[in-house]
Amino acid sequence: MRILQLHCDSIEYTPTKKEIKSAEEIENPQTQRLEEVVVAFVAIEDGDDSSVAQNAISQIKNSMEKIGCKKLLLYPYAHLSSNLAKPFVAIALLKEMEDGASDLEVSHSPFGWTKSYNLKVKGHPLAESSKVVTKDSTDSKDTELTSEALKGESKIRxxxxxxxxxxxxxxxxxxxxxxxxxxxxxxxxxxxxxxxxxxxxxxxxxxxxxxIADYEPASDSGNLRFFPNGRLIKSLIECYVTDRVKEYGGNEVETPIMYDSEHPSMVSYFNRFPARQYNIDSDGKKLFLRFAxxxxxxxxxxxxxxxxxxxxxxxxxxxxxxxxxxxxxxxxxxxxxxxxxxxxxxxxxxxxxxxxxxxxxxxxxxxxxxxxxxxxxxxxxxxxxxxxxxxxxxxxxxxxxxxxxxxxxxxxxxxxxxxxxxxxxxxxxxxxxxxxxxxxxxxxxxxxxxxxxxxxxxxxxxxxxxxxxxxxxxxxxxxxxxxxxEKAAKDIKEGRKPQYSLWLAPTQVRVIPLKEEFNDFCESLVDKISSNDIRVDIDDRNESIGKRIREAEKEWIRYILVIGDKEANSENLSIRDRKTGDVRELSFDDFLDEINKQTKDKPFTGLNLPKYLSKRPQLMV
RNA sequence: GCUUCGGUAGCUCAGUCUGGUAGAGCGUUACAUUGGUAAUGUAAAGGUCACGGGUUCAGAUCCCGUUCGAAGCUCCA
CATH class of the missing domain: 3.30.930.10 (Bira Bifunctional Protein; Domain 2)
Incomplete structure (x- = not known):
């Protein structure tokens, strides 16, 4: 922070026009006149924080005490530095300095405005001085930028x-x-x-x-990747919530994910709620990624x-x-x-x-x-x-x-x-x-x-x-x-079978052909089932029947259809229901009804994995 | 961000204390097997022991740094 401090007989200034978008709003851009006043021209620089502001204002107060002046005008003055802080930081720190001098008669000229001014500096030796206050010169026990809002938060009662x-x-x-x-x-x-x-x-x-999901080491922490199963589940939940909000009367819109932190509305918002956000520097524009x-x-x-x-x-x-x-x-x-x-x-x-x-x-x-x-x-x-x-x-x-x-x-x-x-x-x-x-x-x-x-x-x-x-x-x-x-984990811990709600299950029905010769039959059965908006796949791998059932269980698949001679020649389906562990005989239509009842009024999207398990890479164990 | 703990095969982990040839199960691949409701058999491939530096004749192992993850603290508009 750079300060030029002048003890004046008088100062007169007139805001003429806004210099930057994030300029402070002021009620009446009238000429202001102050007499017998210390004017501090202040440039807040990149890296300045609360501790710098506190240090600066106490130095100003010290010297004002020496010269016996009780009136202070803080005058934001960008031209003292070529390494300026972001406007929202500058405004916050300026405000903090003003608050820090509340025992004096203190004011500030508007931030971000072009102003004309006229001042008469006194002629005594202490009338003019300049100060450079940096973090290094400040006892920096508090290194984080602490705005009024954050400090206020810790004082909340x-x-x-x-x-x-x-x-x-x-x-x-x-x-x-x-x-x-x-x-x-x-x-x-x-x-x-x-x-x-x-x-x-x-x-x-x-x-x-x-x-479902995993950490992505090539991104920043907390930015996950979603596998096909996870994307499907997430997508269905997103759809469902959106449908319900629209039904309630919400009108869906889409807005940018990044914003200019120097836009006036943002400056004011940040001043109140300084966020830990991602910042992007783009051709001199200070953008941030939205946090809401x-x-x-x-x-x-x-x-x-x-x-x-x-x-x-x-x-x-x-x-x-x-x-x-x-x-x-x-x-x-x-x-x-x-x-x-x-x-x-x-x-x-x-x-x-x-x-x-x-x-x-x-x-x-x-x-x-x-x-x-x-x-x-x-x-x-x-x-x-x-x-x-x-x-x-x-x-x-x-x-x-x-x-x-x-x-x-x-x-x-x-x-x-x-x-x-x-x-x-x-x-x-x-x-x-x-x-x-x-x-x-x-x-x-x-x-x-x-x-x-x-x-x-x-x-x-x-x-x-x-x-x-x-x-x-x-x-x-x-x-x-x-x-x-977490609820599924609790079920496992307490000895219950964990399960997906049927409408969210990545696979709702799995068909297992007993031998290769039933593959064609299974194929047409699967087509018939999936044409009714049901996610169904075929475990055509050369594995034992016991193993393929076990793996379907491990994937929490609700319905398993094992297809052998008996089933291929029967009108009905033999359905292994994971919920009960029993095998039931149902007609095709009754089976559809049972599923539709559970997925009624919920969004649907098709299988998000290869239909044949033999074509499916193993993503996770 | 701070403190503590951890990173060994695709996955889960042994080996590290006490330095001396890199291990298991699952998965993958190949072959055999054509099954009846929670794991078929045999064989093979697969590792700069997170990364960088140091000590040592010799480092997965000991020391330092970095990185990623976890727990606690702080935080969560």
């Missing part, structure tokens, strides 16, 4: 409670958890931050063994002409991918990734009342989607967080959500609004190692409509900012697969 379905709140220490063990884990996990695990989560081995679908949808909604009659209006996108550069130590299998697929549905509502109605609809949608994916209420615990003010004014609508869940929920009450939302709920899956992971979530956002300039015209023909809800009905798709695999 909140109270943890448990709310029963009847709306009664109790302290965590008073609540009887004996019937709610998982809620107790969540409560301890969140509030006391108690975590101890000494084994890797079992889904990591399963995702490889079942040839919010930007794309908000920037799009900004262009829409909205009337109160259009609301609630719902936009939806399934991001493949969202990127978050999570700390390397936090990445695990399919639970926590750096690149993940996230359904994200925003509802623009005209006021808090409409938002409270809308959030109920989405709450039901989320529970229903999870249920159909194979995740029941008993598998997750609900947490709800809100500001004290929101609670006092909307008590009954909060209680209604808790009542819908019909189990006690973890409550976090914030004394102030720290984030952009006033309420947030989420469903947390607790795995066998006691780790909590959020699945579905919804938020009531009262800030971003203004930040992104989203407006609707109300009944009185006045422009207003809508309230925005942020719902992911399922949470990340990878995380859904993680939950399904």
């Amino acid at each position: 909140s109270y943890w409670k448990i709310m029963s379905p009847d709306g009664v709140m109790s302290n965590i220490t008073d609540f009887d958890f004996s019937n709610y063990k998982k809620l107790e884990i969540l409560a301890k996990y969140e509030s006391a931050k108690v975590r101890h695990v000494d084994e890797p989560p079992p889904h990591v081995a399963l995702m490889k063994k079942m040839a 679908a919010c930007f794309g949808q908000f920037l799009m909604a900004n262009q829409f002409q909205l009337s109160h009659k259009n609301l609630p209006y719902r936009l939806y996108e399934l991001t493949r991918y969202s990127f978050r550069r999570e700390q390397s130590g936090e990445l695990v299998g399919l639970r926590r990734l750096r690149a993940f697929t996230m359904p994200d549905c925003h509802a623009f509502c005209k006021d808090l009342e409409q938002a409270a109605d809308e959030i109920k609809v989405r709450f039901d949608l989320s529970q229903s989607v999870l249920h159909e994916l194979g995740i029941d209420k008993s598998d997750y615990e609900m947490a709800i967080r809100f500001t004290e003010d929101y609670y006092n004014e909307n008590k009954s609508s909060i209680e209604e959500l808790v009542k819908k869940h019909n189990k006690p929920v973890l409550v976090e009450m914030w004394t102030e609004k720290f984030f952009y939302f006033v309420l947030k709920w989420e469903f947390n899956f607790i795995d066998s190692t006691g780790k909590a992971s959020a699945l579905s979530t919804d938020q009531i956002d009262v800030e971003n409509a203004e930040r992104y300039g989203i407006e609707f015209v109300d009944e009185n023909n006045t422009a207003q900012h809508p309230i925005i809800l942020h719902n992911s009905p399922s949470g990340a798709i990878e995380r859904i697969i993680y939950v399904l695999l």
Whole structure:
């Protein structure tokens, strides 16, 4: 950071025009005049951080004390350096310096504007000085860039409670958890931050063994690859969630995966929520990979002409991918990734009342989607967080959500609004190692409509900012697969057969010819079955019948048809049902019915592997 | 990101403490076998012991660094 400090009789400056896109918004670009003031021209350089800003402001304050001046103007002045920091960093640090001098009469001239100015510098020896403050010259115990938002977060004050379905709140220490063990884990996990695990989560081995997904060493950590089985499962889940959101009223859109971090909306957002994101330098443009679908949808909604009659209006996108550069130590299998697929549905509502109605609809949608994916209420615990003010004014609508869940929920009450939302709920899956992971979530956002300039015209023909809800009905798709695999691992551990929901099974029916001479018969049988939208394959390998059945079992294939003389000459099919382990006789049509009943209302896609096992490479053991 | 532990055949792992010819099972390939509801038999191929450096007559083994993974911490808009 470079500073030119001048003790002036007076300064007069006039903002004339914005120099960069991310220039600070100002109310009135009028001429400002200050008298008996220290003007600090400041250039914030690449690499400067919070510690540099603190150091700089304390040096300025020191010298001001010497000359006995109480008035400070921070004047962002790019021309002192050729190695400037990114604007959003600069704005944050400037703000931090201003806050650090709140005991003085302090102000700053607008950032990012061309200004004309006129100043009269005093004639005493200490009137002019320059300073260079760098990280090296600063005691750098805090090397991370700490913005106001991050510092604010550590200062957040909140109270943890448990709310029963009847709306009664109790302290965590008073609540009887004996019937709610998982809620107790969540409560301890969140509030006391108690975590101890000494084994890797079992889904990591399963995702490889079942040839679903694996780490890709040639990429960055947390960027997985999905094998044909995994792609098929993921694709079906993606389709299903999208279908359900569209049915609810979401309009699917597609937006870019990278954004300009110097775009004004981003600057303001980053200033509030500095992210760990992937950055890309492209021809001098500072791009970042999106970490949510919010930007794309908000920037799009900004262009829409909205009337109160259009609301609630719902936009939806399934991001493949969202990127978050999570700390390397936090990445695990399919639970926590750096690149993940996230359904994200925003509802623009005209006021808090409409938002409270809308959030109920989405709450039901989320529970229903999870249920159909194979995740029941008993598998997750609900947490709800809100500001004290929101609670006092909307008590009954909060209680209604808790009542819908019909189990006690973890409550976090914030004394102030720290984030952009006033309420947030989420469903947390607790795995066998006691780790909590959020699945579905919804938020009531009262800030971003203004930040992104989203407006609707109300009944009185006045422009207003809508309230925005942020719902992911399922949470990340990878995380859904993680939950399904963790549940399967639990089944294995407790002696039950793990299984896929039939609509998600990579192979639904396997046909095994007893001898080569039945291959033709099997071929036509398989064609007949697959023409009814069923994923069926043929194990034509030269292996014993026992071995081929065993391998089908290991792949969790629900139905096995062994074809020999008896079957080739029979009207009926002999079906080995893995669920029971028995062999049943069924007519072809009854068999189709049985399958269709289980896959009804679910998306279908064809077999994603070679039809013949003899043509299939082994991907994983 | 920090601390700790780990990386040996395609996979799962022994061997490392105590330095001296690279091991097993599964899988793969070939041949035989044509089966009746959870593993047919025989044989073969397959390894710069993660990468780079050091100590030593000699390093998978001991030491240092890097990288990837795991657990804990921190974090999760």
